[in-house]
Amino acid sequence: MTTPGRKALLTVLVVLISAWVLFPIILIALASFTTRTQLYAWPRSLVPSPFSAETMRFFVQAQDVLQSLLNSLLVAAMTIVLAVLIGAPAGYALSRFRFGGKEVFRLGILGTKMFPATILAVPLAVSFINWNLYDTLLGVALVHTTLALPFAVVITTSVFVGVPFELEEAAMTLGCSRAQAFRKVAMPIALPGLAAAAIFTFVLSWNEVFAATILTLRNRTLPALVMNAVGLAGAPIDYRFAGGFFMIIPALIIIFVIRRYLLTLWGVTVR
Numbered sequence: 001m002t003t004p005g006r007k008a009l010l011t012v013l014v015v016l017i018s019a020w021v022l023f024p025i026i027l028i029a030l031a032s033f034t035t036r037t038q039l040y041a042w043p044r045s046l047v048p049s050p051f052s053a054e055t056m057r058f059f060v061q062a063q064d065v066l067q068s069l070l071n072s073l074l075v076a077a078m079t080i081v082l083a084v085l086i087g088a089p090a091g092y093a094l095s096r097f098r099f100g101g102k103e104v105f106r107l108g109i110l111g112t113k114m115f116p117a118t119i120l121a122v123p124l125a126v127s128f129i130n131w132n133l134y135d136t137l138l139g140v141a142l143v144h145t146t147l148a149l150p151f152a153v154v155i156t157t158s159v160f161v162g163v164p165f166e167l168e169e170a171a172m173t174l175g176c177s178r179a180q181a182f183r184k185v186a187m188p189i190a191l192p193g194l195a196a197a198a199i200f201t202f203v204l205s206w207n208e209v210f211a212a213t214i215l216t217l218r219n220r221t222l223p224a225l226v227m228n229a230v231g232l233a234g235a236p237i238d239y240r241f242a243g244g245f246f247m248i249i250p251a252l253i254i255i256f257v258i259r260r261y262l263l264t265l266w267g268v269t270v271r
Contacts, residue, residue: 025248032056032245036238059242068225071137072206073250075221078141079205080198083152086145088194091156092182096165106157109150117147121214128215135216143211148201155200159193160186195258203251222247 027046031039032055034048039055059065094106124143125134133139163186171181187194212224220228226243229235235243 028241028245028248031241034241036236039238039241055238055242056246059239059246062229062239064220064225065222065246068220068222069246071219072221072223075137075141075144075212076202076205078138079144079148080201082141082145083148083201084194084198087149087152087197088156088187088190090149090153091158092160092186094153094157095160095163106154109153113150117210121210124211125214133215135219137219139215140212140219140221141205143215144201144205144208147208147211148204151200151204152197155193155197156190159190159196162193163189199255199258202254206247206251 030046030048033051033053034044035052035054036058038044038048094102128134128139131139133142167185167189168178168181171185172178176184207223209221209223209227212221213227216224222243226235226240226247229243230240
């Protein structure tokens with residue numbers, strides 16, 4: 001295949017994948033700004049006329065939505081801090097030191113993702129009750145950290161591999177300790193990778209619903225609240241559309257704000 005043909009094929013694939021991802025988001029966004037009357041009308045137009053905030057206002061004013069939103073943000077923040085504090089040193093150690101069973105340990109980290117979290121539902125609930133962590137945001141954050149750590153370790157390992165060790169050695173010859181060289185030299189260079197790890201951690205924590213559902217009753221995160229309302233209470237269709245769009249917004253904002261670090265990790269510069 002000629003070069004122009006490859007470029008055309010690549011363009012078509014990019015457009016199709018983008019449409020596959022964006023089309024449902026666009027439909028949910030349009031439905032979220034459609035009046036309740038239009039949502040239940042048939043046939044219903046694709047584009048609302050006029051645009052209305054009635055559906056979004058109905059969702060935001062629903063019981064416990066704002067509190068659940070705050071809970072989700074707090075859990076995500078705690079998860080990011082814990083995952084980075086634990087994952088970054090682990091990634092640094094895997095990238096800098098040689099020890100027996102290193103590859104087995106690395107594969108073992110990824111191997112933890114093979115087991116479905118549902119098999120831990122009962123043991124987790126019983127253990128958290130015994131530890132007085134049941135129905136607490138800290139308990140949910142600990143579970144989310146466990147789920148996010150494999151990604152954080154793998155990402156930070158690849159990032160620190162790309163940081164020349166000679167720079168740290170130069171800092172240590174000038175009087176820095178190993179810890180100071182790590183903090184003053186390696187960490188600033190690795191910030192784009194840490195930002196990428198933080199993005200994945202936030203998205204994982206924000207969208208995770210299983211642990212938040214089985215480990216909370218009153219202090220639910222937003223996904224757990226929406227799932228409970230849709231699955232058990234049979235929430236109306238306008239609540240579902242608004243809830244779906246409302247849950248997408250924070251992740252999109254976070255990715256947009258720190259996209260520079262994410263793209264820098266992949267070797268792309270955003271001007």
